[in-house]
Amino acid sequence: MLTFTIRRLLMAIPTLLFISLIIFxxxxxxxxxxxxxxxxxxxxxxxxDIRASLGLDExxxxxxxxxxQQFFVNEPLNLFEHWxxxxxxxxxxxxxxxxxxxxxxxxxxxxxxxxxLWVVGTAYIVGILIALPIGIYSAYKQYSVFDxxxxxxxxxxxxxxxxxxxxxxxxxxxxxxxxxxxVYDTTHEVTDWDSLVxxxxxxxxxxxxxxxxxxxxxxxxxxxxxxxxxxxxxxRTARAKGLTESVVVLVHVVRNSMIPVITVIALGVPQVFGGxxxxxxxxxxxxxxxxxxxxxxxxxxxxVQTLTFIFAVLxxxxxxxxxxxxxxxxxxxxxx
Amino acid sequence: xxxxxxxxxxxxxxxxxxxxxxxxxxxxxxxALIGAGFFIFVLLFVYLGPLVWSIDSQYIDIRARNQGPSWxxxxxxxxxxxxxxxRLMAGGRTSIAVGLTAMGLALIVGTFVGVIxxxxxxxxxxxxxxxxxxxxxxxxxxxxxxxxxxxxxxxxSFGPEAGIFILIVFVIGITSWMPTAxxxxxxxxxxxxxxxxxxxxxIGTPPHRMVxxxxxxxxxxxxxxxxxxxxxxxxxxxxxxxxxGLGFPSDFPTWGRLLFDGTDWLQRNPERVIWPGLxxxxxxxxxxxxxxxxxxxxxxxxxxx
Numbered sequence: 001m002l003t004f005t006i007r008r009l010l011m012a013i014p015t016l017l018f019i020s021l022i023i024f025x026x027x028x029x030x031x032x033x034x035x036x037x038x039x040x041x042x043x044x045x046x047x048x049d050i051r052a053s054l055g056l057d058e059x060x061x062x063x064x065x066x067x068x069q070q071f072f073v074n075e076p077l078n079l080f081e082h083w084x085x086x087x088x089x090x091x092x093x094x095x096x097x098x099x100x101x102x103x104x105x106x107x108x109x110x111x112x113x114x115x116x117l118w119v120v121g122t123a124y125i126v127g128i129l130i131a132l133p134i135g136i137y138s139a140y141k142q143y144s145v146f147d148x149x150x151x152x153x154x155x156x157x158x159x160x161x162x163x164x165x166x167x168x169x170x171x172x173x174x175x176x177x178x179x180x181x182x183v184y185d186t187t188h189e190v191t192d193w194d195s196l197v198x199x200x201x202x203x204x205x206x207x208x209x210x211x212x213x214x215x216x217x218x219x220x221x222x223x224x225x226x227x228x229x230x231x232x233x234x235x236r237t238a239r240a241k242g243l244t245e246s247v248v249v250l251v252h253v254v255r256n257s258m259i260p261v262i263t264v265i266a267l268g269v270p271q272v273f274g275g276x277x278x279x280x281x282x283x284x285x286x287x288x289x290x291x292x293x294x295x296x297x298x299x300x301x302x303x304v305q306t307l308t309f310i311f312a313v314l315x316x317x318x319x320x321x322x323x324x325x326x327x328x329x330x331x332x333x334x335x336x
Numbered sequence: 337x338x339x340x341x342x343x344x345x346x347x348x349x350x351x352x353x354x355x356x357x358x359x360x361x362x363x364x365x366x367x368a369l370i371g372a373g374f375f376i377f378v379l380l381f382v383y384l385g386p387l388v389w390s391i392d393s394q395y396i397d398i399r400a401r402n403q404g405p406s407w408x409x410x411x412x413x414x415x416x417x418x419x420x421x422x423r424l425m426a427g428g429r430t431s432i433a434v435g436l437t438a439m440g441l442a443l444i445v446g447t448f449v450g451v452i453x454x455x456x457x458x459x460x461x462x463x464x465x466x467x468x469x470x471x472x473x474x475x476x477x478x479x480x481x482x483x484x485x486x487x488x489x490x491x492x493s494f495g496p497e498a499g500i501f502i503l504i505v506f507v508i509g510i511t512s513w514m515p516t517a518x519x520x521x522x523x524x525x526x527x528x529x530x531x532x533x534x535x536x537x538x539i540g541t542p543p544h545r546m547v548x549x550x551x552x553x554x555x556x557x558x559x560x561x562x563x564x565x566x567x568x569x570x571x572x573x574x575x576x577x578x579x580x581g582l583g584f585p586s587d588f589p590t591w592g593r594l595l596f597d598g599t600d601w602l603q604r605n606p607e608r609v610i611w612p613g614l615x616x617x618x619x620x621x622x623x624x625x626x627x628x629x630x631x632x633x634x635x636x637x638x639x640x641x
Contacts, residue, residue, distance in 0.1 A: 015468070015469060015472060018469060019469065019472060019473060022473070023478070023481075026478070026481060026482060026485070027481065027485070152367075155367075155621060155624060155625065155628075156617075156621060158620075158621075158624060159568070159617050159618075159620040159621035159624055160613075160617045160620075161572045161575060161576060161579075161616060161617070161620075163575070163576060163579040163592070163595065163596075164595060164609075164613035164616060164617055167595070167599055167602065167609050167613065168609075168610070168613065170602065171602060171606045171609065171610075175602060175603055175606070270474070277476055277477070277480075277580075278476075278576055278579065278580065281579075281580060292477055292480070293480070293580065296477075296480050296481055296484050297484070304477075304481055307477065308474055308477045308478060308481065311474035311477055312472055312473060312474050315471075315472045315473075315474060316472050319472070
């Protein structure tokens with residue numbers, strides 16, 4: 001198991017390097033000009049100076065290696081210094097600088113991260129908590145009215161894109177009923193009970209939209225996995241031993257059915273970050289997705305490069321976690 | 337005489353095409369049947385609808401702007417007085433065309449990679465690493481980046497509409513072939529060990545004929561299922577791009593674009609958001625149900641049960 005994990009981690013390094021190269025090349029080959037949005041009155045020589053100050057006149061391989069060094073060596077060292085308080089003598093270390101704001105990209109990401117984590121993380125947990133009982137019960141009562149209704153609702157949740165469900169809940173709950181605000185206020189700070197209520201109120205709509213999608217995906221998996229297990233021999237044995245129905249289902253079957261579902265949950269984490277781009281846009285949540293869209297529209301290549309790469313790292317990492325979890329949870333799986 | 341007719345009936349039954357069995361099984365799935373009916377209805381609505389509803393989707397009647405539903409405009413009009421029903425038909429044509437072509441592209445690439453990887457052992461490792469690599473790419477951010485950056489040159493060389501159509505179909509197709517490739521590869525690997533393949537090889541069938549004649553027809557069912565699901569994801573991805581303002585321009589509407597344009601008039605005319613949204617959701621829902629039914633119908637273990 002350990003050797004498998006180490007081998008996969010080593011495999012991940014060339015994969016990630018290759019992905020970062022692909023992202024870099026796509027961004028670089030694209031005919032976009034970071035000075036294109038500046039006023040037209042700027043003379044060409046000043047424009048060339050600006051490009052030089054952004055480091056754009058270096059050849060492409062130098063820029064790529066520089067980014068690699070900044071992202072993989074300098075930023076972790078800075079983080080290490082920040083955490084431990086030690087001084088490793090890094091005053092001349094260059095950082096990945098955003099072209100739009102001229103501040104380090106990693107700092108901006110750290111600033112935006114809490115918003116995304118709050119909304120998306122809550123939605124993911126809520127979605128899972130709703131999905132599991134639905135999946136369990138509809139598999140246990142297969143073809144019952146509950147199962148039919150549950151299947152239909154998950155199908156609907158599967159099919160409604162977040163940009164429609166988001167707008168729909170805004171129409172219903174924010175415009176017509178006026179229960180919740182339609183825009184997520186990022187500057188809001190939780191200090192006492194009342195502000196906590198406001199925070200919860202503004203989180204409800206985006207969380208609802210994201211949770212609908214997550215619920216429908218996971219409850220379908222849970223149901224299918226439960227159905228696979230319910231017809232197995234060990235279930236009949238457990239019943240024949242005289243165990244109560246609740247023990248058979250909730251202890252024996254659910255535990256075994258959770259194995260594939262947990263890997264699906266792990267695999268879904270990076271997807272939720274990606275899917276949150278649209279939900280963040282609909283509710284104006286000032287998170288990572290919002291940052292990415294703004295950076296893309298502004299031609300801010302370092303920010304786009306770093307963010308996309310972080311998404312890629314998340315995908316590779318959670319793939320690895322899912323595989324390892326599968327091996328730990330299921331004794332039949334042997335990777336050696 | 338009666339024996340003869342029953343015998344005839346039996347031989348007739350035996351010669352029955354297997355697609356009739358598939359259809360019989362498909363018919364038992366209520367949701368899939370309704371889904372198929374609705375999808376055909378949507379196709380008729382967007383392709384033959386303009387013959388009945390002859391208002392031009394680009395016709396601007398500024399005096400009739402922002403109207404609610406009426407007999408003259410059953411779905412109201414937008415802020416320039418363009419008829420929403422006609423725009424919904426025009427948008428649906430683009431959305432469905434994008435969905436079908438992108439799905440076709442993804443299917444061709446996915447099947448090709450899957451069959452080659454499964455059949456030729458030497459290429460398996462390389463191609464599957466490539467598939468894993470594509471699966472590890474963050475799709476939506478990359479789509480946004482690619483479209484943002486390559487939109488203008490393509491527009492300049494192919495015209496505003498064809499250029500953006502080619503770009504969107506290409507990026508959706510090129511980023512969604514991986515699941516098909518994986519499924520097809522797994523099936524091909526299993527098929528390769530079967531006796532009929534061995535028999536075909538022993539009479540000297542060359543590889544290309546082997547793939548076309550023996551392998552491909554047998555992996556058709558997973559390909560068809562991923563095709564239907566591919567249409568659904570392609571339509572949703574295209575709408576998402578249009579919704580983020582990075583898809584088709586406003587005078588060349590798609591359902592996603594109509595929804596995006598409608599959000600600015602949400603308080604005044606909420607139906608401008610609801611109609612395109614419903615069109616996207618119901619089409620995707622029906623396609624998903626068709627895929628569900630096809631999966632059951634094409635599985636010989638379930639069929640006839």
